[in-house]
Each structure stands twice: as C-alpha cells, then as structure tokens.
Amino acid sequence: MSKYGVMVMGPAGAGKSTFCASLITHLQLNRRSAFYVNLDPAAEHFEHAPDLDIKDLISLEDVMDEVKLGPNGGLIYCFEFLMENLDFLSDALDSLTEEYLIIFDMPGQIELYTHIPILPTLVKFLTNPGALDIRLCAAYLLESTFVVDRAKYFAGTLSAMSAMIMLEVPHINVLSKMDLVKDQLRKKDFKRFITPDMTLLDDDPADAAQKKAGINVDDQGAGPTDSGALMSGASFKRLNTAVASLIESFSMVSYLKLDCTDEDSVAAILSYIDDCIQYHEAQEPKELAEDEFEEE
Numbered sequence: 589m590s591k592y593g594v595m596v597m598g599p600a601g602a603g604k605s606t607f608c609a610s611l612i613t614h615l616q617l618n619r620r621s622a623f624y625v626n627l628d629p630a631a632e633h634f635e636h637a638p639d640l641d642i643k644d645l646i647s648l649e650d651v652m653d654e655v656k657l658g659p660n661g662g663l664i665y666c667f668e669f670l671m672e673n674l675d676f677l678s679d680a681l682d683s684l685t686e687e688y689l690i691i692f693d694m695p696g697q698i699e700l701y702t703h704i705p706i707l708p709t710l711v712k713f714l715t716n717p718g719a720l721d722i723r724l725c726a727a728y729l730l731e732s733t734f735v736v737d738r739a740k741y742f743a744g745t746l747s748a749m750s751a752m753i754m755l756e757v758p759h760i761n762v763l764s765k766m767d768l769v770k771d772q773l774r775k776k777d778f779k780r781f782i783t784p785d786m787t788l789l790d791d792d793p794a795d796a797a798q799k800k801a802g803i804n805v806d807d808q809g810a811g812p813t814d815s816g817a818l819m820s821g822a823s824f825k826r827l828n829t830a831v832a833s834l835i836e837s838f839s840m841v842s843y844l845k846l847d848c849t850d851e852d853s854v855a856a857i858l859s860y861i862d863d864c865i866q867y868h869e870a871q872e873p874k875e876l877a878e879d880e881f882e883e884e
C-alpha cells in the first residue's frame with residue numbers, strides 16, 4: 589500500500605515549520621489526516637506536537653555536549669545516526685494508511701541540500717517500493733523577501749535547483765512569507781520572479797545603489813578587486829550573470845507563492861502537492877456519518 593508525503597525543505601528561517609503547522613491546521617479543518625515528522629534535531633517549539641520527533645532518537649544538544657561538535661557538524665552527525673537507525677522511521681511510518689499525508693519538517697542547514705549525500709539516501713529509503721513506498725513530493729521554500737536582492741534570489745534559486753537535481757522526486761519551489769512583500773511589490777512586478785531569468789538583473793536595485801556609492805559595476809574588464817568589496821562591483825555582477833544564465837539554461841525552477849497567514853494560499857500549495865503525488869487517485873470514497881449526511 590502506497591503512502592503519501594511531503595518533505596518541507598529550504599534554508600534557515602524560510603518558514604518551513606510555520607508552513608508545516610499551517611498545512612496540518614488546514615488538513616485537520618478539511619478532515620484529512622496528517623502525520624507530522626520533525627527531522628530537525630534542534631527544533632524546540634511546535635504549534636502541533638510532532639507525531640514522530642528525531643529528538644526522541646538523538647538531539648543536537650546531546651551531540652554537541654558529548655561529541656563536542658558545533659551546530660552544523662552536530663546536525664550532520666544526527667543525520668548519520670538516523671541513517672544507521674532507519675528502523676526509527678519505518679517502525680512509526682509502516683502502519684500508516686494512504687489516507688495520511690506524512691509531513692517531514694527538515695532542518696535549515698543548507699549543506700544538507702547541496703553537498704552531502706545523506707538526503708538522497710534518506711529519500712531513496714522512504715520512497716523504495718519494496719519498503720515504505722512513500723510517494724514523496726519535495727517542497728523547497730525560499731523567502732520572498734529575497735527578491736529585493738537579486739544576488740540572494742539567484743543564489744537561493746541555485747540551492748533550490750541543486751536540491752531538485754539531487755533528490756529525483758517530484759518537486760515544487762515556493763516563495764514563502766508573501767505577506768511581507770505584498771505591499772512593496774505590485775502583483776504585476778512580482779510575476780517576473782515566478783520564473784527566474786536573466787532579465788531580472790537588468791534593473792537590479794543593487795546596481796543603482798553601488799553606482800551612487802561610486803562603485804563601477806559595468807566595466808567588463810574589471811578584476812576581482814575593482815570595487816574593494818567582495819560582494820559588489822563588476823566582478824560580482826559577472827558572477828551573478830553567470831549564475832542567472834546557468835539557472836535560465838536549465839529552465840527547471842519556477843515558484844509558487846505562499847502566505848501562511850492566508851488559508852487559501854496554503855490550500856493552493858496543498859493542491860499542487862496532492863497533484864504531484866496523485867494523492868486523490870488512491871483515496872477510497874468516504875462514507876459520510878449519518879449527521880454529516882443530513883448536513884450535506
């Protein structure tokens with residue numbers, strides 16, 4: 589029997605846990621079952637108590653105390669420990685029926701999504717048809733406030749693309765915290781950021797600010813120290829242009845918009861997730877209880 593799940597990923601503070609909480613609330617309001625798995629060994633506060641918490645297996649605090657690692661090395665240690673104890677996941681998830689949406693709340697350390705092969709192995713284990721057989725969708729969140737800084741936006745998009753290529757499961761990319769940019773950017777202007785392309789660099793507000801400060805951003809021949817600062821000047825612009833061109837040529841990333849304060853927005857993201865994993869196709873028609881039947 590297939591199971592259904594979504595793995596919520598993205599950089600630190602992107603709004604992953606908030607989205608998981610809004611998603612669970614929305615599922616509950618729509619009489620759907622959620623199973624919330626916290627895989628962040630440092631997470632302390634939850635709006636909905638996790639049904640399964642990695643901290644019951646290993647906590648970052650203990651690792652940092654006992655193995656004397658820092659927070660990032662400690663996180664990698666926790667995940668390596670999880671990979672050696674996968675029964676912790678299979679024991680809890682094995683009995684779930686196809687009615688459930690299993691929600692994995694991931695940590696925000698970016699190295700987990702880019703250059704360490706732990707996540708692909710974990711995803712392979714979760715989706716293996718001979719074992720848990722979870723139809724999994726990855727949801728990669730990026731903060732919508734990043735659009736104000738083009739360099740950040742393209743760097744974030746590159747990390748989303750890297751996660752997409754690495755995981756090989758259906759994937760959606762989401763610009764979170766839309767309520768924070770709604771007033772600054774008109775809908776029409778925001779549309780440009782849904783599909784990243786190089787034209788977004790044409791009117792980079794950072795260029796104007798740098799020109800005002802007397803930094804040369806246009807000199808094609810300028811070297812790496814032309815501006816005196818590493819994150820500005822012509823060479824930095826060339827780097828951004830190269831990254832933007834790479835993203836455009838792959839043409840893999842486009843974004844959905846999410847505002848967790850708006851239930852319709854959460855519902856829209858859920859319907860994309862449902863489509864990706866074909867959740868509805870596996871559901872048995874539900875019989876209504878007598879009082880619900882009368883209500884209908």
Ligand SMILES: Nc1nc2c(ncn2[C@@H]2O[C@H](COP(=O)(O)OP(=O)(O)OP(=O)(O)O)[C@@H](O)[C@H]2O)c(=O)[nH]1
Binds near residue numbers: 600606607694
């Ligand atoms: N305005 C606004 N704030 C949000 C939204 N989503 C999350 N936040 C805030 O952003 C901060 C970080 O949110 P989290 O959900 O903890 O982010 P996270 O990605 O789980 O963070 P880590 O697990 O630490 O990587 C919190 O202060 C949230 O209240 C949103 O849709 N709108």
Ligand SMILES: [Mg+2]
Binds near residue numbers: 604631
């Ligand atoms: Mg979190």
